[in-house]
Amino acid sequence: xxxxxxxxxxxxxxxxxxxxxxxxxxxxxxxxxxxxxxxxxxxxxxxxxxxxxxxxxxxxxxxxxxxxxxxxxxxxxxxxxxxxxxxxxxxxxxxxxxxxxxxxxxxxxxxxxxxxxxxxxxxxxxxxxxxxxxxxxxxxxxxxxxxxxxxxxxxxxxxxxxxxxxxxxxxxxxxxxxxxxxxxxxxxxxxxxxxxxxxxxxxxxxxxxxxxxxxxxxxxxxxxxxxxxxxxxxxxxxxxxxxxxxxxxxxxxxxxxxxxxxxxxxxxxxxxxxxxxxxxxxxxxxxxxxxxxxxxxxxxxxxxxxxxxxxxxxxxxxxxxxxxxxxxxxxxxxxxxxxxxxxxxxxxxxxxxxxxxxxxxxxxxxxxxxxxxxxxxxxxxxxxxxxxxxxxxxxxxxxxxxxxxxxxxxxxxxxxxxxxxxxxxxxxxxxxxxxxxxxxxxxxxxxxxxxxxxxxxxxxxxxxxxxxxxxxxxxxxxxxxx
Numbered sequence: 001x002x003x004x005x006x007x008x009x010x011x012x013x014x015x016x017x018x019x020x021x022x023x024x025x026x027x028x029x030x031x032x033x034x035x036x037x038x039x040x041x042x043x044x045x046x047x048x049x050x051x052x053x054x055x056x057x058x059x060x061x062x063x064x065x066x067x068x069x070x071x072x073x074x075x076x077x078x079x080x081x082x083x084x085x086x087x088x089x090x091x092x093x094x095x096x097x098x099x100x101x102x103x104x105x106x107x108x109x110x111x112x113x114x115x116x117x118x119x120x121x122x123x124x125x126x127x128x129x130x131x132x133x134x135x136x137x138x139x140x141x142x143x144x145x146x147x148x149x150x151x152x153x154x155x156x157x158x159x160x161x162x163x164x165x166x167x168x169x170x171x172x173x174x175x176x177x178x179x180x181x182x183x184x185x186x187x188x189x190x191x192x193x194x195x196x197x198x199x200x201x202x203x204x205x206x207x208x209x210x211x212x213x214x215x216x217x218x219x220x221x222x223x224x225x226x227x228x229x230x231x232x233x234x235x236x237x238x239x240x241x242x243x244x245x246x247x248x249x250x251x252x253x254x255x256x257x258x259x260x261x262x263x264x265x266x267x268x269x270x271x272x273x274x275x276x277x278x279x280x281x282x283x284x285x286x287x288x289x290x291x292x293x294x295x296x297x298x299x300x301x302x303x304x305x306x307x308x309x310x311x312x313x314x315x316x317x318x319x320x321x322x323x324x325x326x327x328x329x330x331x332x333x334x335x336x337x338x339x340x341x342x343x344x345x346x347x348x349x350x351x352x353x354x355x356x357x358x359x360x361x362x363x364x365x366x367x368x369x370x371x372x373x374x375x376x377x378x379x380x381x382x383x384x385x386x387x388x389x390x391x392x393x394x395x396x397x398x399x400x401x402x403x404x405x406x407x408x409x410x411x412x413x414x415x416x417x418x419x420x421x422x423x424x425x426x427x428x429x430x431x432x433x434x435x436x437x438x439x440x441x442x443x444x445x446x447x448x449x450x451x452x453x454x455x456x457x458x459x460x461x462x463x464x465x466x467x468x469x470x471x472x473x474x475x476x477x478x479x480x481x482x
Contacts, residue, residue, distance in 0.1 A: 016270070017151035021158040032166060033259075034321045036182065039173040042252040042325065046243060048179050049255040050116055051128045053239055058101075059135045065221035066094050066136050067143040068354065072220060074147060075280040087144055088208040090217060091201055094136030096209075105129030117243040127183035134194045141197035144204065146277040153200070154273075157193060165189040223363035230366030234343070234373050234396055238389040241381050254386040256322065257329035260314040261336025267306035268344050271299055279351055283412075292351065293414040298466070299348040300421060301459045304428035307341035308435065308455060310334075312448040315437035330437055335390050338432050342397045349401070349416075352408030361407050369400035420462045431455045 037045060074086040106126060113125035145154040165185045172181025201207070239258070242251040275295060283292055311334035318330050353362045373396035380388030409416075431451045436444045459465045 017155055021151075021155035032169065032182075035170055035173055037256075037322045037326055039176075040178060043247075044179055046247075046252040046255065047120055047124075048182060049239060049252065050120060050243060051124060051179070051183070053237075054112075054116065054125075055128055055132055058105075058129070058132050065223075065359065066090055066097075066217075067139050068359075069217050069221040070140060070143050071147065071277055071280060072354070073217065074144075075277070084205045085208065085210075086213075087140075087147075087201075087205040089210050089213045091140045091144075091205065092207045092209045093214055093217060094140045095207065098133050098135070098137045101135075102130065102133035105133055117240055121180070124179055124183055127180070127187050131183070131187045131190045134190050137194050138190065138197055141201040143277065144201060146273055148204070157197060160196075161189045161193040164192060219358055221359070223359040230363075230370035233370035234366075234393060234400070237374070238377050238381065238393065241377050242386065242389060245382050246385055250385070253326065253329040254332060254389065256318070256326055257314075257332035257386075258336050260317060260329075260333050261310060261340050263314070264303070264306045264310045264337045264340035265344055267309060268299075268303050268341075271302050272344070272347070275299060275348075280355070283355070289412075289414050293416050294466070296348050296351060296414065297416060297421060297464050300345050301424065301464045303341040303344045303348070304425065304431075304459075305452070305456065306344075307334075307337040307428070308431055308452050310337040310340075311432050311435040311437070312452065316440045319439065332386055332390065334432050334435055334437060335394075338429065339390070339393050339397055341428075342394075342401055346397070346401045346404050350404045350408050352410070352412030352414060353404065354408075355412050361411070362404070365400060365403045365407060368403070369396045372396040372399055417463070420464060424459050424462060424464055427455060427458050 036048070040048065070087060070090050073090070074083045106129065109126040109129055110122050112129070113120045113122040116125070142154060142157060145151070145157070165188075167185075168188055169182050169185035172184060175181070177184070239251055239255055242254055279292060279295075282288055282295070285291065314333035314337065315330040318327060318333070350362060353359070353365075373392055376392030376395055377389060380392050382388075384391065408414075431454065434447075434451050436447050438444050456465065460467065
């Protein structure tokens with residue numbers, strides 16, 4: 001098997017390894033769904049989701065767009081020495097931010113816990129904030145592994161952390177530690193992974209603190225904080241408003257559906273992990289613009305296929321993995337999967353805006369989209385509850401996608417086949433609306449399989465999915481013979 005993988009193109013090899021890393025880590029995490037829903041009441045599960053939502057928000061601030069900054073400055077470096085210098089300094093910046101986050105987080109843990117909805121314990125807040133202080137210190141070495149083509153090391157780091165987390169969390173849940181036990185496991189696994197990655201990064205690039213470079217990196221990465229906060233509003237803040245409007249028990253149904261919907265992003269990640277780390281260097285190659293447009297278009301198709309898979313499989317997974325008290329979440333899964341795909345498409349098509357020396361434009365676009373979402377959440381959620389949240393997110397993400405494409409094309413004109421993308425996207429939405437989430441049967445399986453096959457065929461016919469040369473050659477030979 002390993003010899004066969006070694007004979008594949010590098011891009012395919014790395015995508016397969018990244019897919020394995022994600023499959024292992026998410027597969028292990030999936031074990032936690034039936035365990036946690038068994039030992040945690042819907043109210044406790046809602047509290048855990050509130051803390052995870054807080055983690056989503058603060059990881060954006062602490063991370064400060066450092067991974068994208070690394071890809072931008074190390075990825076476009078003219079030589080290996082400059083590439084390593086950029087990486088060493090961005091790593092130094094991550095260490096500084098992590099230390100500051102640890103101090104401030106523990107100082108303000110009490111007030112933060114009192115501000116959160118759902119009656120969150122201060123100890124639980126301290127645990128999640130301690131874990132978050134290591135975000136940048138983990139993020140940069142992992143991004144460096146991707147840039148350097150060390151896909152196997154990336155797999156060990158990602159899968160190893162989740163394996164440790166599950167190994168520690170499950171016994172603690174059995175012993176009755178509840179939410180606190182899950183958070184203790186998160187902190188312990190973060191410390192161990194962080195220690196391994198620091199050692200590896202110091203060996204590869206060292207660490208530097210050239211503060212003149214920090215200013216340049218901050219100009220690029222700083223606005224990405226607002227991009228990330230806007231992404232938090234668009235992707236997670238609705239759950240806080242829901243928790244306040246309908247309580248953590250009912251919000252837990254939506255939160256569980258969101259977890260399954262976001263598996264869409266997990267399915268897309270192998271492509272993203274390879275492409276986002278390589279796209280700046282690809283642009284500098286011969287015919288780089290044309291190649292970037294083709295790969296970006298393929299990324300859009302992959303996002304839609306991932307959403308279709310989750311829309312079809314998510315309801316069955318919920319029925320198999322959770323108690324019946326959580327099954328009301330099933331109706332939300334196809335649409336949350338579709339929204340996750342739209343979010344990913346925007347990241348893929350934002351390449352032009354991200355190629356500039358500053359990320360102010362993406363920050364403005366995402367800020368405007370977040371404002372639209374916030375107003376819509378406050379208006380629609382009290383009336384329509386979870387469906388109001390979905391409608392509001394759809395409005396905001398759709399506006400963001402259109403604006404991002406327009407601005408990116410103004411910054412860097414890439415030859416996308418826009419009409420083909422629009423047609424394929426429309427077919428994708430139609431297919432998701434036709435997916436059945438009834439209990440699994442042969443008829444449901446055949447119906448959903450036919451829908452997915454129809455979409456893939458459509459994307460191939462319009463030219464967004466490339467047909468391998470060998471298959472084209474074989475098809476041509478068969479036609480000539482006939």
